[in-house]
Amino acid sequence: MDMMRRWLDLLAGDPQADRAVPPTGFTARLTVLSAFAMAFLAVFALALSLATGRLADRWSSELAKTSTLRISAPVGQVDAQRDAALAVLQTTPGVASARALTDDEQRALLAPWFGPDLPIETLPVPQLIEIIEDDAGFDVAGLRARLQAEVPGAVLDDHTRWRAPLVEAASRLRLLGIVSMILIAGATAAMITLAANAALAANAQVIRVMRLVGAQDIYIARAFIRRFTLRALTGAAAGTLAGTLAILLLPRTDVAGGFLTGLGFQGWHWLWPLIIPILAAVVAFAATRHAALRTLKEQS
Amino acid sequence: MDMMRRWLDLLAGDPQADRAVPPTGFTARLTVLSAFAMAFLAVFALALSLATGRLADRWSSELAKTSTLRISAPVGQVDAQRDAALAVLQTTPGVASARALTDDEQRALLAPWFGPDLPIETLPVPQLIEIIEDDAGFDVAGLRARLQAEVPGAVLDDHTRWRAPLVEAASRLRLLGIVSMILIAGATAAMITLAANAALAANAQVIRVMRLVGAQDIYIARAFIRRFTLRALTGAAAGTLAGTLAILLLPRTDVAGGFLTGLGFQGWHWLWPLIIPILAAVVAFAATRHAALRTLKEQS
Amino acid sequence: MIELDNVAYSYGGAELFSALNLSLAPGSFHFLTGPSGAGKTTLLKLCYGELTATAGQVRLFGADARAMDRNAVAHIRRRIGVVHQDCQFLDHLSVAENIALPLTVSGRTAQPTDVTDLLGWVGLTRQAAQTPPELSGGERQRAALARAVIMSPDVILADEPTGNVDAEMSQRLMALLLELNKMGKTILIATHDLSLIRTAKAQVSARVLRLKDRKLQLAGADL
Amino acid sequence: MIELDNVAYSYGGAELFSALNLSLAPGSFHFLTGPSGAGKTTLLKLCYGELTATAGQVRLFGADARAMDRNAVAHIRRRIGVVHQDCQFLDHLSVAENIALPLTVSGRTAQPTDVTDLLGWVGLTRQAAQTPPELSGGERQRAALARAVIMSPDVILADEPTGNVDAEMSQRLMALLLELNKMGKTILIATHDLSLIRTAKAQVSARVLRLKDRKLQLAGADL
Ligand SMILES: Nc1ncnc2c1ncn2[C@@H]1O[C@H](COP(=O)(O)OP(=O)(O)OP(=O)(O)O)[C@@H](O)[C@H]1O
Ligand SMILES: Nc1ncnc2c1ncn2[C@@H]1O[C@H](COP(=O)(O)OP(=O)(O)OP(=O)(O)O)[C@@H](O)[C@H]1O
């Protein structure tokens, strides 16, 4: 509430106090530019972070939780072996569900290699069964042993070879996104603080005169705080807008194994970038306030 | 030569002139920080740019120039049809080379779907023939017609469906990398110019006094130029180092369809980042020189 | 209004003065002289709370200066008009705006007539719209004096207010200060200009203090 | 050394003065007086090339000031010592370094004895290591004078060099300037201080110019 009132107070502003502090020309433009550039980059880092987040989720859930059973058998026996395998799987603890892929699914999987019109019915292509584990997972060696006895043509491929590096890569990528965000936020805060300090240092004379004629510290500080907050807000808003537009213009890369599918925002994630200018304004407010009150204290 | 001498002159510096211009405190730190942050990001953009460059090359050469011929035939006829197809291809204008994939290669291609130990010899798996086009490319419809007559089991898959979006995506990604680099360089130049201008504006009094006692413009300018160049160089060098280390620490993502294989630098590409601090110093030199001489002219 | 009790001050090194006593009664008129570097400006700064005495007590309007926080000092300053020796202005504002600045920062709106009258008094009507760096030395001093009196403060402390103006103008500024003194304002002027003191003494019962050799003394009849 | 021929100047508005003639012969001693705002400082600025006349010709050491580029002006400044009215210093350097600044920027190394002697003359030995903002008003003026003369320039232009110092010190500074005049230096002092002019005239054949109502005239015997 109090914070709220202070903010509104600030944004309403005091045109007189604003006049008293001279326009800070280059420092002003520097602040707006920094806020713009940093917001622009932040949008990308945010998008990367969200995309890798999604990717890591997908990879760890899809890959870590699924295994494939492959049944190679003479044409006539495939159906029987498939049913036997499904029966085995249904009684295996740790298996959440198991289901045979349809011909269409198998054809889609094979299309890159054999073309879309593969006569799959006439070929002795192995039947694939997708196994989804539950959280606990199943005993791979035990399952292999049971299958060997009951479904001789079945080979269990539990993706273990792939799983570990993929999940690790995904989580490290997500970490990278988060670290970039923190770096950008930190760099922005540092830049705005330094710009505010530079403006204050350049205005030592103004502060001296204002003091001489009886101005209170908060009166002087407010003019600076207001300016830098508005500048950071403006710059960051423009940068966010530009960054978001750039993301929109990015190629929809559904290619390359779906790696980049999601570098755009999806659904309500579009609201995330709105946080950037607000955060920039809050950071600028706090940084300038701190810098101003400290400088005023030092110069007393 | 002249430029060279001027540079050396500058870096040797004049301690007296340096003393005459007061330490610019916050502006100094702001410059170093900006240079650092921008160099750090530039390393990433550079890496992205090089990686997408490599990727685009690979995609456009591998995908755009190859087609696949798939021969599905009863087991006994495969060899004969393969030879007939190869004979047709050898006489087709626009085909640079054509060769049948070995069993091992086909097994490797199919491993993700059927497991590594697929008994490919015993299965009526189609025989694949890789066709590499020359730059002109061949007449797809014409080839199809000839093949239909001479090799009834052959299906030509010329990857056209895939080619266009992939190549487009790759080139747009490369563009993205280059645009980021330009953006970062531009933002850095703007930041350093603004910081130099802010420092000069804050030192109007110093310039006035120096003038009063008979200092020449270049004497005054040099102190500023030297400082900002060294600052940009220092900041950018540190930022480049940090960025390169971060790249080294990146997960080696050989996963996900090889999309990110190359986000590190490869071979002599490791020399590229060295350009960043040099470029930053040059930009700072030019920006400060311009800003200083312009300010000095205006204030005369 | 302002009382200094056994006050000493040093800028870190040797003491500039010590055991100094001064009391500015309401409506009194004082001159402060002394050689360059004696500490006149320092003494004035103690009187408006810019410096804090290293020993002794300074009371401003009855309150102990040492116990004041910065907001209290800001409020005290609104009751004390100061002419700084190196006149300090906001260089981006016009002369008129600079003169009205004490009103602005205390949240009052400047009456245009007040400012106009005052500009006429100090002879800056023509220069009202110029900025301070566009003024001559003497004009700046006059603007500083105008700014010091615009709030109609209880006390006026002027540090060498006529160092850069000609004799005629300095008599005119003196007349303004004498007028204000007649209205009951307390006035303290630090100056080297003995002729200024002489003319003033002819019109008001001014006390002349001399700061020399670390001591403050009443000047004799030698003026 | 410095000649003004039919010179006029205006800051954009009305002309400050016009058809003004002045010639500073080598070794001459001039005073410049006139009411505050008459244009004394402006006239001095024309003489050291900070301003360019709006009409007429200014010749500095025989060269036309209008034709000089900024480097030429910089070199001229090394032959002209200037005491600015609002003494301008580099606030981050010590007083001694500020006084030696003209030597520094012209690439010469300051002789420590020169600086020390000069500091003694103007009574700033004790303050040599302080920075300019830590000086009193009069001390700053003395430092400005010391800086003006350290290069042993051919011409010394001093704008109100004694506005903030006591009578005793101003006599002493005057003695320094008279000494330099005897060594053949050309000197022009703008001042309001008539007593200063009177004492000087007793010792040297100084000419007193009065700038008033847009004209420059030789002052009569009324001084
Ligand atoms: N901030 C400071 N740090 C150190 N010494 C200072 C500082 N300010 C003033 N002094 C010294 O204190 C002494 C008194 O200074 P002050 O300004 O009070 O003198 P003053 O009487 O006003 O002289 P003037 O008539 O020349 O204005 C001077 O010798 C000066 O060098
Ligand atoms: N940069 C400027 N722009 C506009 N007007 C100016 C500028 N500088 C000075 N003036 C005006 O020109 C007039 C003469 O100024 P100048 O400083 O030459 O006077 P001066 O004779 O030195 O006065 P003083 O004795 O008060 O120092 C003044 O009225 C002043 O307001």
Ligand SMILES: [Mg+2]
């Ligand atoms: Mg003083």
Ligand SMILES: [Mg+2]
């Ligand atoms: Mg003047």
